[in-house]
Amino acid sequence: MTINNSRATDSTDTSANGSTPELSPSDIQGVIDRILAKDSAVEAKAPADKQQGRALALGDDEHSVHDGDQQDLEERRALRRVAGLSTELEDVTEVEYRQLRLERVVLAGLWSEGTAAGAENSLKELAALAETAGSEVLDGIIQRRLKPDPGTFLGSGKAQELKDIVTATGADTVIVDSELAPSQRRGLEDIVKVKVIDRTALILDIFAQHAKSREGKAQVELAQLEYLLPRLRGWGESMSRQAGGQVGSASAGMGSRGPGETKIELDRRKIRTRMAKLRREIAGMKPARETKRANRHRNSVPSVAIAGYTNAGKSSLLNRLTDAGVLVENALFATLDPTIRKAQTEEGIGYTLADTVGFVRSLPTQLVEAFRSTLEEVADADLILHVVDASHPDPEGQIAAVRTVLAEVDARKVPEIIVLNKADAADPFVLERLRQRESRHVVVSARTGEGIPELLQAISEGIPRPGVDLELLVPYERGDVVSRLHQEDAEILSLEHGESGTQLHVKVREGLAAELEQFVTNG
Numbered sequence: 001m002t003i004n005n006s007r008a009t010d011s012t013d014t015s016a017n018g019s020t021p022e023l024s025p026s027d028i029q030g031v032i033d034r035i036l037a038k039d040s041a042v043e044a045k046a047p048a049d050k051q052q053g054r055a056l057a058l059g060d061d062e063h064s065v066h067d068g069d070q071q072d073l074e075e076r077r078a079l080r081r082v083a084g085l086s087t088e089l090e091d092v093t094e095v096e097y098r099q100l101r102l103e104r105v106v107l108a109g110l111w112s113e114g115t116a117a118g119a120e121n122s123l124k125e126l127a128a129l130a131e132t133a134g135s136e137v138l139d140g141i142i143q144r145r146l147k148p149d150p151g152t153f154l155g156s157g158k159a160q161e162l163k164d165i166v167t168a169t170g171a172d173t174v175i176v177d178s179e180l181a182p183s184q185r186r187g188l189e190d191i192v193k194v195k196v197i198d199r200t201a202l203i204l205d206i207f208a209q210h211a212k213s214r215e216g217k218a219q220v221e222l223a224q225l226e227y228l229l230p231r232l233r234g235w236g237e238s239m240s241r242q243a244g245g246q247v248g249s250a251s252a253g254m255g256s257r258g259p260g261e262t263k264i265e266l267d268r269r270k271i272r273t274r275m276a277k278l279r280r281e282i283a284g285m286k287p288a289r290e291t292k293r294a295n296r297h298r299n300s301v302p303s304v305a306i307a308g309y310t311n312a313g314k315s316s317l318l319n320r321l322t323d324a325g326v327l328v329e330n331a332l333f334a335t336l337d338p339t340i341r342k343a344q345t346e347e348g349i350g351y352t353l354a355d356t357v358g359f360v361r362s363l364p365t366q367l368v369e370a371f372r373s374t375l376e377e378v379a380d381a382d383l384i385l386h387v388v389d390a391s392h393p394d395p396e397g398q399i400a401a402v403r404t405v406l407a408e409v410d411a412r413k414v415p416e417i418i419v420l421n422k423a424d425a426a427d428p429f430v431l432e433r434l435r436q437r438e439s440r441h442v443v444v445s446a447r448t449g450e451g452i453p454e455l456l457q458a459i460s461e462g463i464p465r466p467g468v469d470l471e472l473l474v475p476y477e478r479g480d481v482v483s484r485l486h487q488e489d490a491e492i493l494s495l496e497h498g499e500s501g502t503q504l505h506v507k508v509r510e511g512l513a514a515e516l517e518q519f520v521t522n523g
Contacts, residue, residue, distance in 0.1 A: 105130050106165055107140035108158075109177035110148060121394050122361065125332075126177045126199060128311075129360075132332045133206050138169040152187040153180055163192045175202055179362070182231045200227060200364040206333050207367065215285045222278040223366035225271050232264055232271075289376075302351040302463035304343075305378040305414075307406065308387030309398040310358030313421040315339075316446035317387055318355045321456070333358055338377055345460040347491055354381065361401045368408055379411040383462045385455075387419045388434070390426035390443070395434060417442060417458055424448050466491050466507040471522035475501040481519065484512075 107126050111119035119142050127137045143158045152159045153176060166174065173195045174188070180198040189196045204227060207220045306314045310332045322341040339355045354377045368375070378384060386402060388395050399418070406412050418441040420426070420434055435441060442458050444451030474481045482502055485492055490512060494505040508516065 103133075103135040103173045104138055104169070104171045105135045105173045105175050106138055106162065106169060106171045107175050107177065108154060108162055109140070109142050110153070111142050111144045112146055112148075116142075118394065118397070121397070122177055124393075125361065126175060126202075129199070129202050129206065129332055130175055133202060133209070135173070135175075138171050139165050141165065148178065148184070150181075151184065152191060153178070153184045154188065159188060159191045162188075166192050166194055173197065175199070179364075182233070185231070186233070199362060200366075203333070203360065203364055203367070210333055215282065218278050218281050218285075219371050220367075222275060222282065223364065223369075223371075225275050225278070226366045226369075227364070229268065229271050229275075232267055302349075302382045303354060303377075303380065304351055304383045304385060304459060304463060305354045305356055305381035306385045306387060307356050307378050307402060307411075308358065308385075308419075309389060309392075309402055310360050312358070312387045312389040312392075312398070313446045314355055314358065314387045317385070317419065317421060317444070318353060320446045320449065320452060322353055332360070340377075345456070345463075347460065348486070349460070349463070349465060349491060350487075351382075351459070351463050354378075359402045359405045361397065363401075363405055368405065372409065375405075375409040375411075378406065379409050379414070381411075381414055382464050383459065384411065384414050384416045385419050385459070386416050387421050389422055390420040390431055390434060391422045395420075395430065396437070399438075415462055416440070417455075417462060419444055419455060421446055423450055466509045466512075468508050468510055468513040470504075470506050470508060470513060470516060470520055472504045472506060472516060472519040473498075473501050473521050474504065474519050478519075481516070 107123055107130070109119060109123045109126065123140050123142060127140065130137050141158065141162060143154055145155065149155055154162060162174065165171070171194060174192055174197075176188070176196065176198045178198060179200045180188070180196070185196050185198065204220070204224050208224065211217045211220045306318055308314050318339065318341065322343050338357070341353050342350060343353050344350050356375065356378055357371055384406075386399070388399055392398060403412065406414075418434070418438040420431060420441055420443045422445060423431065423443045424445040424447060431443060435443070440458075442451055442455045444455050446452075472481075472485075478501075482504070484490070485504060485506055485508070490509070491507040492504060493507065494503075496503045503521075
């Protein structure tokens with residue numbers, strides 16, 4: 001990270017003795033107009049989608065009253081790149097700008113299957129990932145190729161073209177829209193002469209930035225080390241392999257043992273030791289989560305899991321339904337740690353709502369394994385709210401990607417409701433197409449509140465309800481029993497006060513039915 005400083009002087013505005021003459025009010029206004037015109041020109045040159053994303057990320061209109069104070073955003077946005085600030089001064093009277101330089105990246109992808117629009121959407125998603133990680137996207141290329149080149153991922157001609165783009169734009173990093181083999185990464189770096197990372201490394205970096213809980217940080221670190229282990233590399237004698245004979249030591253003679261453990265082998269051993277420790281820590285955290293889950297099962301509390309593609313609006317929906325105040329940001333993987341809140345149906349049936357980590361196309365397998373304990377909240381749920389960004393160019397692709405991950409964690413048998421979110425920004429024709437495709441769906445807007453009553457009704461109908469039908473006569477001195485029936489695991493169908501006590505027609509769960517056996521009148 002570097003800070004570029006530049007100063008300029010204007011020799012035409014200096015007097016003979018070298019001093020700068022005093023400017024008139026009209027001259028000062030002219031300078032101000034030039035600065036404002038320059039900033040407007042920079043904004044006009046920015047792509048429309050970048051301007052929209054920046055406005056959504058920085059504006060206050062992305063939040064509703066249900067999102068709470070959003071205090072975590074202050075920390076998240078403590079360091080942010082400001083576009084349009086140039087270090088080249090046109091006039092000596094202008095303020096000296098200093099621009100904080102973050103990574104400037106060029107994107108590269110392959111179009112090996114599907115349509116050209118699909119390949120472009122994938123590259124746009126990679127650009128959004130790069131922006132979320134704090135990079136500045138300068139350019140991108142797509143190559144039509146049946147399969148990646150084994151040496152450099154891209155063909156030799158396209159790799160040389162990528163090098164020219166990197167040189168022309170001044171980029172310091174290339175991000176490839178796929179997972180690279182270690183040899184492909186080295187081969188491409190040898191050509192473009194800058195750092196090369198792949199999609200997996202980028203997602204892992206975002207997870208490392210956004211993880212907050214102790215368990216989440218451990219899970220991300222474990223995934224990063226699993227990714228790093230086969231990709232260790234080094235140069236020079238400190239990384240050389242073991243050698244015997246005269247190569248091992250200049251004066252050791254024949255049959256010497258060699259230099260011993262090399263630096264790269266030492267690093268691998270340290271990584272494996274750290275991974276073993278992290279696995280033990282994560283395993284030690286698992287019983288606490290399982291105990292909480294067992295308590296909910298023992299009390300027969302239905303659970304609803306909110307799952308979906310990253311940035312589809314899961315946290316906004318949770319805030320709208322429960323006023324949870326979870327962080328909301330127009331960024332990919334803004335929230336990673338699961339959040340569980342209590343909720344009730346209109347009939348008073350209690351259930352839990354769990355917001356889970358977002359999914360993405362080609363989600364790294366290391367993350368799926370590391371976050372398996374977190375994703376178990378989805379597999380153990382009674383109902384899944386599958387949130388879909390209906391305003392996305394390829395919502396069907398998002399649905400397919402999420403269902404792929406759900407299948408990996410054995411959650412495909414859980415009943416699912418497709419929640420078509422962001423209806424206020426979606427194309428009506430796309431919404432109708434999705435309605436025809438998905439039989440069980442609800443169209444909502446977490447920002448405006450559109451469709452929320454219909455969603456609550458769908459949740460009420462989808463969760464397991466008390467199934468034991470009882471008619472009870474409860475003496476007046478047992479008011480505690482009537483109070484118990486007003487709690488979340490029972491449903492009162494009718495209630496009348498008679499001469500000998502309170503007559504109730506209720507539906508309860510099996511565990512509570514055994515406790516009420518002495519008051520039953522219909523069995």
